[in-house]
Amino acid sequence: MHHWQRSKRKSAGEGPWAWLAAGSVATSLALLALLLGLLAVRGLGHFWPADVALVTLDDGRQLAGRAVKEAPLPGREARERLYRDGNRDVDGDIWEWVALERIQDIAHPEDLVVLERRRWGEFIGRLVAIETASGERFSGDAAWPALKERLAVVEDGRRQIAQLREETIQPLVRRVEAGQASAEDRAALASAQSQVNARQAALPDDTLVLESVGGRSLRQPLTDVVRALQPNAMGPVDKLATWGQGVWRFLSEGPRAANTAGGVWPAIFGTVLMVVLMSIFVMPFGVLAAVYLNEVAHQGRLIRWVRIGVRNLAGVPSIVYGVFGLGVFVYGIGGHLDDWFFASRLPSPTFGTGGLLWASLTLALLTLPVVIVATEEGLARIPESQREGALALGATRTEMLWRVVLPMAMPAMLTGVILAVARAAGEVAPLMLVGVAKMAPQVPLDGEFPFLHLDRKFMHLGYHIFDAAFRSGDVQAAMPLIYATALLLVVVILVLNLTAIFLRHYLRGRHGTLPH
Amino acid sequence: MTVMQHTPSTSGALIDFSAHASSLEVRDFALRYGDKPALSNLTLRVPRHRVTAFIGPSGCGKSTLLRALNRLHDLNESVSREGSIHLEGQDIHAPEMMVAELRRRVGMVFQVPNPFPMSIYDNVAFGLRLQGRMPKRRVDDVVEWALRSAALWDEVKDRLRASAWSLSGGQQQRLVIARTLAVGPEVLLLDEPASALDPISSLKVEELIRNLKSTLTLVLVTHNMQQAARVSDYTAFLQDGELVEYGPTDTLFTNPRLARTENYITGRMA
Numbered sequence: 017m018h019h020w021q022r023s024k025r026k027s028a029g030e031g032p033w034a035w036l037a038a039g040s041v042a043t044s045l046a047l048l049a050l051l052l053g054l055l056a057v058r059g060l061g062h063f064w065p066a067d068v069a070l071v072t073l074d075d076g077r078q079l080a081g082r083a084v085k086e087a088p089l090p091g092r093e094a095r096e097r098l099y100r101d102g103n104r105d106v107d108g109d110i111w112e113w114v115a116l117e118r119i120q121d122i123a124h125p126e127d128l129v130v131l132e133r134r135r136w137g138e139f140i141g142r143l144v145a146i147e148t149a150s151g152e153r154f155s156g157d158a159a160w161p162a163l164k165e166r167l168a169v170v171e172d173g174r175r176q177i178a179q180l181r182e183e184t185i186q187p188l189v190r191r192v193e194a195g196q197a198s199a200e201d202r203a204a205l206a207s208a209q210s211q212v213n214a215r216q217a218a219l220p221d222d223t224l225v226l227e228s229v230g231g232r233s234l235r236q237p238l239t240d241v242v243r244a245l246q247p248n249a250m251g252p253v254d255k256l257a258t259w260g261q262g263v264w265r266f267l268s269e270g271p272r273a274a275n276t277a278g279g280v281w282p283a284i285f286g287t288v289l290m291v292v293l294m295s296i297f298v299m300p301f302g303v304l305a306a307v308y309l310n311e312v313a314h315q316g317r318l319i320r321w322v323r324i325g326v327r328n329l330a331g332v333p334s335i336v337y338g339v340f341g342l343g344v345f346v347y348g349i350g351g352h353l354d355d356w357f358f359a360s361r362l363p364s365p366t367f368g369t370g371g372l373l374w375a376s377l378t379l380a381l382l383t384l385p386v387v388i389v390a391t392e393e394g395l396a397r398i399p400e401s402q403r404e405g406a407l408a409l410g411a412t413r414t415e416m417l418w419r420v421v422l423p424m425a426m427p428a429m430l431t432g433v434i435l436a437v438a439r440a441a442g443e444v445a446p447l448m449l450v451g452v453a454k455m456a457p458q459v460p461l462d463g464e465f466p467f468l469h470l471d472r473k474f475m476h477l478g479y480h481i482f483d484a485a486f487r488s489g490d491v492q493a494a495m496p497l498i499y500a501t502a503l504l505l506v507v508v509i510l511v512l513n514l515t516a517i518f519l520r521h522y523l524r525g526r527h528g529t530l531p532h
Numbered sequence: 533m534t535v536m537q538h539t540p541s542t543s544g545a546l547i548d549f550s551a552h553a554s555s556l557e558v559r560d561f562a563l564r565y566g567d568k569p570a571l572s573n574l575t576l577r578v579p580r581h582r583v584t585a586f587i588g589p590s591g592c593g594k595s596t597l598l599r600a601l602n603r604l605h606d607l608n609e610s611v612s613r614e615g616s617i618h619l620e621g622q623d624i625h626a627p628e629m630m631v632a633e634l635r636r637r638v639g640m641v642f643q644v645p646n647p648f649p650m651s652i653y654d655n656v657a658f659g660l661r662l663q664g665r666m667p668k669r670r671v672d673d674v675v676e677w678a679l680r681s682a683a684l685w686d687e688v689k690d691r692l693r694a695s696a697w698s699l700s701g702g703q704q705q706r707l708v709i710a711r712t713l714a715v716g717p718e719v720l721l722l723d724e725p726a727s728a729l730d731p732i733s734s735l736k737v738e739e740l741i742r743n744l745k746s747t748l749t750l751v752l753v754t755h756n757m758q759q760a761a762r763v764s765d766y767t768a769f770l771q772d773g774e775l776v777e778y779g780p781t782d783t784l785f786t787n788p789r790l791a792r793t794e795n796y797i798t799g800r801m802a
Contacts, residue, residue: 415662
């Protein structure tokens, strides 16, 4: 039977149509590979500590940086190359175009250092000396080891301060803002604040004496340095370790410098949490609606119209749902919730402003048709004989639904959720209206009661990309991070989908597939 | 047609059931799908603890009649009916008759085996668990008893937790019978139970049917004349939604009273 079908299909698929179809598939796959490849190379390449070139020009001037791209010089048979040479505080920007014909020499001296800083971006140049607050001075060969050692101390202190801020100060501040703080809370806040100040003061107040390859010197406070590298002196193993560290920081830390540097952890967390909440909201509604349409309702003209309506809802542009969510959820329901339960905090809104809850509900609404359609198709595929079998054993309609029909439709429901997740995780437009934030370093899930903060704004990978690409001052600088974030968004959606697919596979595998 | 209704052989009421009274009684029953009549003016009695076969050409209404016996037509809103059906003297359409209870008393096995996507054990226990919580030991006992009654126990006793869909078609059909037996029915309706099976599985199911009649009333719909002759004690021949002839199987097959019956049995259908 199977064999017969296969041979028949094969014969129908020969000829030019087969080539056309295969060609379309190949093109789609190639484009997909190109997309992922571009994102992976540009995004992940950003974390690789590439060698720094010391370029000597024909007039004797020197610059140190990493080549980004080349372009033809307008009107001439020559090309120029763009170097990213950092040092915004010295040169005014971090880019330098150099005509190839002017380059006399390119070297990779090992003493070039790359400093990642909280302000002014990267510094590329030479480390002359490090001066401690107590008057010690390490210069020459002693400078680099001393810098690494002092930097580790600074990092440690910074981690402690961040922890204190997050675990002690932030919850207290929120309580004060909400007007619920007791006298003890205020005292605790004051003492925590002074602890932070003390730790801040205790950080080694060292100064780095730096010199750019162009000969300009610079004094840099050590506390502003995030990372120090000598990429030209590093072997491949060291570089790989640094690369791994960079990727890990990107995944685990919050953003810096107006989202153009640092990590995306809050955005990853916000995206996943919102999608999970959306799935929790959309599942019961979608399934119940599908059960009603397919199992309960009289299959008349009205139901046919409702079904057409539901399918068409899936095509409504997402921004329309965003406007609906803003009007109904945020201002309507949220506004009333504030009036009734959070009147003490007004005029600052609690639920009457965009937040995690409203964003999840808006996306649940957006994906509801997808879940309904998928579930309905699953229900329609269940053979009538299964239903009759249950009824013939004395099951009521409800028992039949719960014990036979819904378990059998579970894989179809999960297909619906997979489609919903795929659609919702990438949506940005409606979120901008109902709760996404440019900067919300506090994730909406923490140790403070009620643990899940549905009223908080959250960060989202999709919006983060938009923000870094179109709202940041220096798009060129943020570009690698945009690629990395885009890759991450794809990976997050993939992981969410794979989870649902494995779950579906498990449910199907338990008792075999439906007989055809 | 009016003449035939008064012909003694067409009226089930006139068959001599003195040794065993009737279990099901159909009185002046008629059924329509929308505007289309499917059954008309049916009256017959099904004897207790015997196998009664419904035979007839496709579309004659034999499956429709079978499904009317446990009210499976209730699901279809376009179906309307007249007349009555009585189970042990009780009108099955009476308001005090719970339809779930009726279906427990009148079990049904379908043409294509329809085990649920659960383990073999859970399939058999399905009907029991519908009746409320029960000690596990008791469920175990009933499952074993039902599987033994369906002559399936020896084949599946070592893999009760395996998926029911891993069984062969014949085993699945016996599993479905076991599942129905587990809820303790009085009547078992079988809608061409062996037509989707290979000859050997088919014979096993037939043997099972013969064995079950010591405790159950069985009603069998079949296309297979030999099967009806081998298995049943009584046979009803239906055509165009009407009962043509009804009598003891050996009489009906060897010495049919009407030419229409004889034509059908011998394969000379118009």
